[in-house]
Amino acid sequence: MDQSQQNFLRIVGVVYGPGSNAVxxxxxxxxxxxxxxxxxSITLRTKIEALKQKNVLSDAQWNILFPAKGSASSVLFDVTLMTLLLRHFHFKKKKHPVDQDPKPKSDLARIKYYRNVIAHSKDGxxxxxxxxxxxxDLCEVSGRQIRRANLKMECELLGRADLNMAYKAQREELSRNITRLEEHEAALESRQDQLASDLIKQGEISSKNEDIIKRIVTDLNSKHEEVIRSLEEHINNLKIQLEGMSKRLYSQQSTIPHNIKAKIMRQIKKxxxxxxxxxxxxxxxxxxxxLMNHSSLTVAGNAGCGKxxxxxxxxxxxxxxxYEIVPIIEPKQL
Incomplete structure (x- = not known):
């Protein structure tokens, strides 16, 4: 960084430091x-709206003066906005700064002037x-407006600061940040590769599991069909036995009335x-x-357990x- 660039940065420091504080x-x-x-909000709003309509005040500046949430504070105002408000609503008339003019208006105009020099510089x-x-000029102007004991020391520190060292430190910090970013990027790529590998493995496992599941489903379907066939055979056999029992029940002499016999047959069909x-x-x-080894059997259990x-x-x-079935619900039916 050559001397002219250091000069520029020192002026930037005093304009945006003591200079802004002075304004x-x-x-x-x-x-x-x-x-x-x-x-x-009350005294100046109409006049400020007029400035906005004339494009003297930008939308961004309007939002700072009248924020959607909270209230306005000069801490958030920059040199341009503060000098604009002072020029239109405080100073009686506009004058160009005159050398060695100690009036506040001239002091603030000088700070605004150097701020514009910085903002419009093409080569820095x-x-x-x-x-x-x-x-x-800037140090004297800031001193007159701020009147702070340590302001002179602050300006002197800015004037003596080794900007090359600061620039070197910033460059080294930037280099370290770049290195860390590269390390993070490498770690991220490694993680992505690992994830891709894991996904491939999971795909292979899923494929194997899918084959296993298909075989299990096939076996279950086969067993289910076998059970269904066995159950159908059992039901058909029961129906045949039921028909035989019905014939025997009605053909033999029995003390069971015919209406009770019909009821029994309906129950057994159900x-x-x-x-x-x-x-x-x-x-x-x-x-x-x-039951096959004993003449009787008593089944006991809680309600709803399937007795x-x-x-x-x-x-x-x-x-x-x-065997023939005769359902008994009450003892008197025996």
Whole structure:
């Protein structure tokens, strides 16, 4: 960084540091912070709207003066906005800054002038002669408006600061940031590769699982069809046994009235239909074995546990072996 570039950066520092603070100090004296929003919203709003209509005030500046949320504060005002408000609503008439003129209007105009020099610079450089003049002018103007004891020291520090060292430090920090970004990028690419590999493996596993699931489904379907066929054969056999039982019941002499016989047959037909939904478990087989070895069997259990379904299933199994079924609901039916 050559000397002219350093000169430019030092002027930038004093304009946006002490210079901006000088303008803000004077602005706050003219528009006290505790009544600023009242002045803007009530006293000056119509005039400010007129400036906006004339494009003197931009939309961005309007939003700073009248924010959608919260209230306006001079802390957020830049040099341009503060000098605009001062020029239109505080100073009686506009004058160009005159050398060595200590009036606030001239001081603020000087700061605004150097701010424009910075903003419109094409090469970011200031020669030594222009720099010395601007530096002295800005420091004196800031000192008159701020009146702060350490302002002179602040300006001197800006004037003596080794910008090359600061530039070097920033460049090194930028280099470190770039290195970290490259490391993050490499780590991200590695992670992406790992994810891609994992997805491929998951795809292979999914394919294998799909084959296994297909085989299981095929086996289940086959077993299901086999169970259905067996169940249909069992139901058909029960129907045949039921027809035989019906014939025997009506052909033999019996103390059971005909209307009761008809009711029994309707009940058993209903049992045969319900048998399609019955699921045989190991306990069912054990109970059937007990029943075959004993003349009677008592089934006990909580309500809803399947006692009735079990008894009806056992009765149908016995019917398929040639037994006749006579449902008894009440003891008096014995």
């Amino acid at each position: 803000r100090c004077y602005f706050d004296r003219c528009f006290p912070p505790d009544v600023l929003n009242t002045q803007l 450089a200031i020669d030594d002669a222009s720099y010395k003049e601007a530096w002295t 049992w045969v239909e319900d048998e399609k939904k019955y699921v045989i478990i190991d306990t069912t087989v054990d109970i059937l074995d007990l 009735t379904a079990l008894i009806r299933h056992l009765a149908l199994r016995l019917m398929s072996r040639g």
